[in-house]
Amino acid sequence: MPTTQNVQVRRGDVLVLVGTMKGLFVFRSGPDRARFERGGPYFPGHAVYAAAYDRRGDRQRIWAAATSMHWGALLNHTDDFGATWTTPEVPTVRFPEGTKALQNIWQIAPGRAEEPDVLYCGVEPAALFESRDNGKSFALVEGLWQHPHREKWQPGGGGLCLHTVVVDPARKGGITVAISTGGVYRTDDGGRTWTARNKGVRAQFLPDPYPEFGQCVHKIARHPSRPDRLYLQNHWGLYRSDDGGDSWQDIAHGVPSDFGFCMAVHPHDSETAYIVPLESDGFRCTPEGKLRVYRTRDGGGSWQPLSEGLPQRDAFETVVRDAMGTDQEQRAGIYFGTRSGKLFASRDDGESWTALAQGLPPIVSVRAARA
Amino acid sequence: MTVTFHLTGFLRAYAGGAGDVRLEVPGGTVGDALRVLAERHPGVSARVLDEQGVVRRHVNVFVGSQSIRDLNGLATALRDGAEISLLAAVSGG
Numbered sequence: 001m002p003t004t005q006n007v008q009v010r011r012g013d014v015l016v017l018v019g020t021m022k023g024l025f026v027f028r029s030g031p032d033r034a035r036f037e038r039g040g041p042y043f044p045g046h047a048v049y050a051a052a053y054d055r056r057g058d059r060q061r062i063w064a065a066a067t068s069m070h071w072g073a074l075l076n077h078t079d080d081f082g083a084t085w086t087t088p089e090v091p092t093v094r095f096p097e098g099t100k101a102l103q104n105i106w107q108i109a110p111g112r113a114e115e116p117d118v119l120y121c122g123v124e125p126a127a128l129f130e131s132r133d134n135g136k137s138f139a140l141v142e143g144l145w146q147h148p149h150r151e152k153w154q155p156g157g158g159g160l161c162l163h164t165v166v167v168d169p170a171r172k173g174g175i176t177v178a179i180s181t182g183g184v185y186r187t188d189d190g191g192r193t194w195t196a197r198n199k200g201v202r203a204q205f206l207p208d209p210y211p212e213f214g215q216c217v218h219k220i221a222r223h224p225s226r227p228d229r230l231y232l233q234n235h236w237g238l239y240r241s242d243d244g245g246d247s248w249q250d251i252a253h254g255v256p257s258d259f260g261f262c263m264a265v266h267p268h269d270s271e272t273a274y275i276v277p278l279e280s281d282g283f284r285c286t287p288e289g290k291l292r293v294y295r296t297r298d299g300g301g302s303w304q305p306l307s308e309g310l311p312q313r314d315a316f317e318t319v320v321r322d323a324m325g326t327d328q329e330q331r332a333g334i335y336f337g338t339r340s341g342k343l344f345a346s347r348d349d350g351e352s353w354t355a356l357a358q359g360l361p362p363i364v365s366v367r368a369a370r371a
Numbered sequence: 372m373t374v375t376f377h378l379t380g381f382l383r384a385y386a387g388g389a390g391d392v393r394l395e396v397p398g399g400t401v402g403d404a405l406r407v408l409a410e411r412h413p414g415v416s417a418r419v420l421d422e423q424g425v426v427r428r429h430v431n432v433f434v435g436s437q438s439i440r441d442l443n444g445l446a447t448a449l450r451d452g453a454e455i456s457l458l459a460a461v462s463g464g
Binding site: 068069070071072089090091094095097098099100101102 | 381385413414416417418421422423425427429430459460462
């Protein structure tokens, strides 16, 4: 097994959690984000599709889902930035007897700040789990599991997964999830009842292009201080909602392709969002061999390419749904990773980019936070 | 009857480092033996079986030199002194 190195993290440092198909890496820098050090790999040989930093209360906890092709998926955590990990002897995220078997954990979402012991996991097969004891145990969210639509959801290329969980920071009980392929669902009562929220979102691969559900939503991003503002990257299509998902407006104006996976919103400006367009579902690579992030600063009214510091020749890259994240600094840090193992960072809202790493395993998740 | 499990390296961490685990099993099948193993070493069992009690797709369970997939699965009958190997399949990427 590879030698694992740890990073020394001080409060106020910037962390970038990078989940790959072969383990988790932890990058840290001082608050200036001028130089990053690498920690890891943790869980070598395991796919880490989801990681999260939990700073609620006085915690400094990293959650990481590690999935072994052989031995299954486990939710782990560390309170010392990777020096020691707590790994449950038996899986804490597990389906009830007589239902299904867990295949993968796609998303880890801490609950609202006022509920520091609440934690959510979105999983494959598509389901949501909730913990109310800070991850010691989880329960299947039955309201979604028993939804009459569930039997008609179909697996996308990544399997039938619930890959996005966005908790409403302002309304207790408000949670929005995305399922491939099922679409967007929202609960306003803490998970007891769920309603499909796909009005205006296209399903190009179905006879009825605007069904109630069945869309292949790739990612949703919510603005933290304007929770009704959501952005959505669809399997063909870019959308914005200003009413918490009740309706969606097409915002694919001036992009080389509206196909893609990742979507991130600026931490302080709800008009600003970031995507990495891919050519098509048939060729899931950056168009023209140029790696470009596209940014809107007017809520999707227009998009501009950002390419300074990014390769513009022979760069047929793929950025998957969770492989982009932002920190919370005023001049935002934007981070993304590619299937070819390159990790890029911007510390100026996306104006310019530098490579933090060039040869990691395929990157499937990127999350950034202030420690 | 007495059954001995042989554990591949990854699983030994969940059995206190032991490579071999010898158990007294009241029933007569591989499933019975795995249930006893789950009581003694739940971490081993959880990595071999999913939460529905099915052998994980990329895990192989051998009785002697034969895979239980070629026998009768978890219902495969055991003899006293049986040796069961829990191994990772040759798969990956």
